[in-house]
Amino acid sequence: MYKQSTFWTLLDFQLILLLFIVLCARYARDANNEARASAGRDADVFFDILIAKMRETTTTPLSREEEKSLFESLVLVTENFLHDDEKERLAEFVDRHVQLADAGCLRDDGEEEDKEEEETKDDDDDDDFADDAFVSGTYFWSKDAPPRCAAEEYCETLARYVTERTCFLDEDEDESTPSTSFAGCEYWIQDVAHDEAPKTYHTDCVLERDARTDGETTLAKRYPLCSTVYYGKTSKGGATVVFDKEEYEDMRKCVVCRPKENRLLTFRGDMWHGVCRDDRDEGEYQRVTFLVNFWKERPKCAKELPKELCRRSERWSERRSKECDEKETHRKEISLLTPDDAAWHKMKSEEREKHFKAWEAQNPNAFLKSSASVVLIEYSS
Numbered sequence: 001m002y003k004q005s006t007f008w009t010l011l012d013f014q015l016i017l018l019l020f021i022v023l024c025a026r027y028a029r030d031a032n033n034e035a036r037a038s039a040g041r042d043a044d045v046f047f048d049i050l051i052a053k054m055r056e057t058t059t060t061p062l063s064r065e066e067e068k069s070l071f072e073s074l075v076l077v078t079e080n081f082l083h084d085d086e087k088e089r090l091a092e093f094v095d096r097h098v099q100l101a102d103a104g105c106l107r108d109d110g111e112e113e114d115k116e117e118e119e120t121k122d123d124d125d126d127d128d129f130a131d132d133a134f135v136s137g138t139y140f141w142s143k144d145a146p147p148r149c150a151a152e153e154y155c156e157t158l159a160r161y162v163t164e165r166t167c168f169l170d171e172d173e174d175e176s177t178p179s180t181s182f183a184g185c186e187y188w189i190q191d192v193a194h195d196e197a198p199k200t201y202h203t204d205c206v207l208e209r210d211a212r213t214d215g216e217t218t219l220a221k222r223y224p225l226c227s228t229v230y231y232g233k234t235s236k237g238g239a240t241v242v243f244d245k246e247e248y249e250d251m252r253k254c255v256v257c258r259p260k261e262n263r264l265l266t267f268r269g270d271m272w273h274g275v276c277r278d279d280r281d282e283g284e285y286q287r288v289t290f291l292v293n294f295w296k297e298r299p300k301c302a303k304e305l306p307k308e309l310c311r312r313s314e315r316w317s318e319r320r321s322k323e324c325d326e327k328e329t330h331r332k333e334i335s336l337l338t339p340d341d342a343a344w345h346k347m348k349s350e351e352r353e354k355h356f357k358a359w360e361a362q363n364p365n366a367f368l369k370s371s372a373s374v375v376l377i378e379y380s381s
Contacts, residue, residue, distance in 0.1 A: 072337050075265075080332060081262055086157070139187055140184055198274070225296055228264060234259045234289060240257045242257070256375045344373075346376045347376070
């Protein structure tokens with residue numbers, strides 16, 4: 001009896017132990033599955049949070065200081081800037097100016113070349129301060145004065161557009177409002193034939209006499225706040241190129257912008273720029289551009305508009321207003337800060353030194369194979 005009882009006791013113990021092991025294994029399996037599921041849910045939540053943070057990071061607007069420091073934010077291309085009737089009015093002014101200048105009816109105050117940097121032989125020589133050294137052949141529209149012609153009505157329209165983009169006019173203390181710190185617009189026309197040399201690289205600036213406290217007179221160099229190129233009815237000729245630096249050895253980025261009808265190019269006023277050679281066979285043509293610089297103070301070199309050119313367009317004046325500008329839908333901005341925009345092409349290159357000769361010859365077409373009309377070139381070394 002004792003042996004039988006011991007046998008059943010052992011058997012019961014073994015069955016109970018086996019059942020315990022099975023239950024433990026099942027519990028462990030269920031717990032493992034739950035842990036995996038929980039881990040999976042935690043991983044999903046983590047990646048959801050990570051992706052949200054990444055999206056938040058990429059979509060958060062840059063601060064004003066960060067944006068101002070980016071080369072891409074200092075160059076803007078705008079398509080279809082003017083309405084057709086406005087474009088025609090401005091073209092009529094340009095044609096009339098060219099005709100009067102060719103006929104000798106306007107004073108020949110120099111070409112655009114006088115605006116680029118000049119070196120004086122001796123700052124102490126009074127001859128260096130001759131009035132001829134500061135003649136530019138440009139005119140000036142004060143922002144507080146009524147426009148006197150289609151060109152100045154264009155300046156008024158352009159001013160309303162540019163002042164909304166504070167990266168270009170950033171002198172205001174109050175960053176929440178558009179800048180109004182500029183005095184007005186200096187404007188002029190550049191008319192270059194297909195067989196003439198393109199405009200060399202330069203920075204727009206004026207050299208003016210500046211009286212020092214010790215009674216001596218020196219040359220002071222000043223730059224505009226903002227520079228613009230309007231191509232009007234021009235769609236032929238060499239591209240405009242804007243560099244981030246004035247030396248090839250230091251250059252990291254540049255923008256090549258080809259002429260296109262009704263296109264506006266805007267960039268910060270102290271940036272090195274020029275016109276590239278056009279090696280395409282497009283026959284005979286004139287590359288005519290209308291250029292406007294915004295100044296904090298009126299440059300002394302700017303002349304008064306000849307009375308022969310004072311013809312105001314009532315149609316333009318009646319229709320143009322700030323409210324009209326705010327409703328403009330025909331314009332399209334090509335921002336270099338917008339990735340994957342089909343309107344422009346980004347070219348990365350490690351061959352900056354190999355491109356030096358092409359840049360010196362003002363002929364980036366030697367290596368630039370892109371057919372895009374706006375190209376951002378970024379050198380990595």
